[in-house]
Amino acid sequence: MKIKSQYLALALIFLFCIFSQYDIFVKLENYVEDAQFQKQKDPDSDIVILGIDEKSLEEFGTFPWDRKVYSELFDILSKGKSAAIGVDIIFSDKSDSPESDLALIDSIKKAGNVVLASYGNIESTSYENIERKYNKDIRNFEVSTVEEPMEELKEVSKSGFINVFPSDKDGEIIRRFYDNINYDGKKINSFSYEIYKEAVKNGLNSGKLLAKQEEIWNKNYIDFSGAPGTFECHSIADVFDGTIDPSYFEGKIILIGPYTVGLQDRFFTAASRNYQMYGIEIHANLIQNYLYNNFKTYVSDKVNLLILVLLGIASYLLFKKLTPPKASVLLLVLMGFYLVIANFTYSKGIIIKIVYPLLLMASINIMLIIYSYIDEYIERRKITDTFGKYVAPQVVDQILKGGEKSLNLGGVRRFITVLFVDIRGFTPLSEKAQPEEIVEILNDYLNLTAESIFNEGGTLDKFIGDATMAIYNAPLDLEDHAYRAVKSAWAMKQGSIALQEKLEKKFGKSVQFGIGINTGYAVVGNIGAKFRMDYTAIGDTVNTSARLESNAKAGQILLSKSTYELVKDKVEVTPLGEIKVKGKANGVEIYQLEKVV
Structure with missing residues (x-):
């Protein structure tokens, strides 16, 4: 459970009240008082x-x-x-x-x-020991x-x-009488x-x-x-x-x-x-x-504590509303203003503590800066961990970096590679297995597809039942994106071998992937309604990839000509000629992936 910043501020105020009451920073306080108050004056x-x-x-x-x-x-x-x-x-x-x-x-x-x-x-000539002995009532x-x-x-x-009465805290200095x-x-x-x-x-x-x-x-x-x-x-x-x-x-x-x-x-x-x-x-x-009746008297401990509490609360309320740079500027202004007040009260014969209020204001400012960064980090992790389970990590990063602007509807035209993968033989298998087992099997296969995509820097666009769509070179630039998509497909095929053996042993049936990959231009971005959108790609390139996947047999990886041309020096393929796909007047030349070099 996250601690609220106001509780941390109250803890700091309480801590500095203790510091002030027991004069923890007495050396620094004395030094600052002397530097502020001891100015050259005309002697009588x-x-x-x-x-x-x-x-x-x-x-x-x-x-x-x-x-x-x-x-x-x-x-x-x-x-x-x-x-x-x-x-x-x-x-x-x-x-x-x-x-x-x-x-x-x-x-x-x-x-x-x-x-x-x-x-x-x-017995002791220091004023601290004298005041301790008489509990600050030195009339006796x-x-x-x-x-x-x-x-x-x-x-x-x-x-x-x-008699003169030096301080025993900072080098036997005479400052009181x-x-x-x-x-x-x-x-x-x-x-x-x-x-x-x-x-x-x-x-x-x-x-x-x-x-x-x-x-x-x-x-x-x-x-x-x-x-x-x-x-x-x-x-x-x-x-x-x-x-x-x-x-x-x-x-x-x-x-x-x-x-x-x-x-x-x-x-x-x-x-x-x-x-x-x-x-x-x-x-x-x-x-x-x-x-000259020029006597400078320290205010009571109660007044100093009241100053700390009021300044601490005011500082917190002011700094909390500002960005760290603006809060830091305001801190310097408040410090300067407090020093002016301290010098003014001194001119009227009253001494208020200086160091403790200044350190408290600075500590609250630093606490809020650290708190905001930690809070932002926790929020980013929360978004990444939670939202990342539904969309690709790259999309999450883009949202975190771009803020609300990155969530606007719209898209850009990019040269991408699109991969579709579907499980072949899943329906017959589901007839033999229990619903809980079906979910477990499906999750194993989808985990494999997701890991294979992420390992090559691809963006997992969506799960569609037992199918998966991935895009490469969006939203981030990805060098050799066609080759990386092919490597993802090959990793899925190799990784599914162990899963097939497990299913064959248990149910007497197994399933395999059918995969289609195509490269070309598409519109990529946030598509949908203002209250519900997906980061995805649309266009002929995407449709062609989906058609290749639907034509792929169990265990088969099909590449379009545009993809093959980009990876031909790194793969071994079997040309399959042209096939007719739904929605396209002309045939599509395809290649069956045999091996990745």
């Missing part, structure tokens, strides 16, 4: 990075530096009235120089807008311990966690959010702090401004030597952190999959997301 000019780079290391020596360096840096920057200063360095313990620690504390206190870094210790995301600034610094500054974590019963905001808060408090964004939506913000996709190096960056050494005047930083956010390969604070990101971005640049991107 109010965010400036001061890097601990090679120039700074040459100036102040091996890292970590004496804390007096930072103290002096903050004193200089304080003159510029910046909006906030974020320091991506953890000052968790006292240094070997109490004097330097006191200087750092005093400078941070005087600046009044410094945000320091803390770090939450967790908790860390075991926290490395924070020492108490004296906490009293004069703010701090936030600097968490807005806060829990520790010891209290929430700790991210480093970037604390800097954003401090900057707004000091006048940035007109002093308006955006309301937090923690259940959304806490599982966000980072909208990067661009590749590494996008944000304005200067060396810390440039501040000390006066290259950059402190007034340049007025009203800006200053980010201080490692900016050289040797300090190993680099990560692959959604915007830079092939080369790494410094951690301080990631924080710059996050702060810009906060400033």
Whole structure:
């Protein structure tokens, strides 16, 4: 029983829903999302990075530096009235120089807008493991311990966690962030959010702090401004030597952190999959997301499943009505349209899955193409197997190739060879045998005639009681068609010997073939009524062949002169002269076939 295409489509939809639910193609999905969404944008000019780079290391020596360096840096920057200063360095313990620690504390206190870094210790840093642990409800995301600034610094500054959360599915790539974590019963905001808060408090964004939506913000996709190096960056050494005047930083956010390969604070990101971005640049991107309320949130699993189901059903209904080429063109159009929709929803802060719907639409299209070819093949086989039992295989092939046009009434004039064969002595035999036995005997003889015709490429035109009509060189061209017809007749005669012995032994009687063959022009095609037609040949050539057969004795094969002239170099015959046949004024010269070379 053939499976209906709609059931296959539903099975595909169900399968892709499972794929989506369990993120089977997560690597491909992440790659496509990054390629679609991470476009180069203008970085906010109010965010400036001061890097601990090679120039700074040459100036102040091996890292970590004496804390007096930072103290002096903050004193200089304080003159510029910046909006906030974020320091991506953890000052968790006292240094070997109490004097330097006191200087750092005093400078941070005087600046009044410094945000320091803390770090939450967790079992796994990948966001997939975190979401699995908390069943995607990461509002309760908790860390075991926290490395924070020492108490004296906490009293004069703010701090936030600097953890980044890479994907463990495709090469430790940073593409999402968490807005806060829990520790010891209290929430700790991210480093970037604390800097954003401090900057707004000091006048940035007109002093308006955006309301937090923690259940959304806490599982966000980072909208990067661009590749590494996008944000304005200067060396810390440039501040000390006066290259950059402190007034340049007025009203800006200053980010201080490692900016050289040797300090190993680099990560692959959604915007830079092939080369790494410094951690301080990631924080710059996050702060810009906060400033512009630019948060990209993934829709729920239920919405993604609903999209798959609706797109799958719509694709099936559309593709099913079209030919494979047109359906493939429509598939490309729908894919492009879906990408446009995905980019539009992304611009509105909503992320829908891309790969699963695209693969589902493509799979349904491919399934329908394969299904149509299989369906066509099965239908052709069905027609060939069933219809071929009634007409010649060549006729079936012509119908399959020509479609409805091949079934139109009409014919063409062709040069053909026609063979008629009849069973001699069949009536007396039927008087001795039972009806069932008669049918069996008849089928044996007709099978022999059919096989002999087909083996030489002839077209079995029809069975007429115990007689058979065959034509050669129609509907397909057949080289040496007269000789092939003669060979068919000879095969019938030789094949009937075993059948004769079988009948003689059982009934005391046997039967033989009488065969007539003629060659000439005839009209060949679909003859009959519109609701019932035969593929056959008509004309004098056919009539003459039938008359030769009726004049042939048991076991005799008669050839007309026209046939003999075409095969005389390949046969041995006995000329029989002219005979009078019904319906013809002139006699017909005939030859008895004795042997085929």
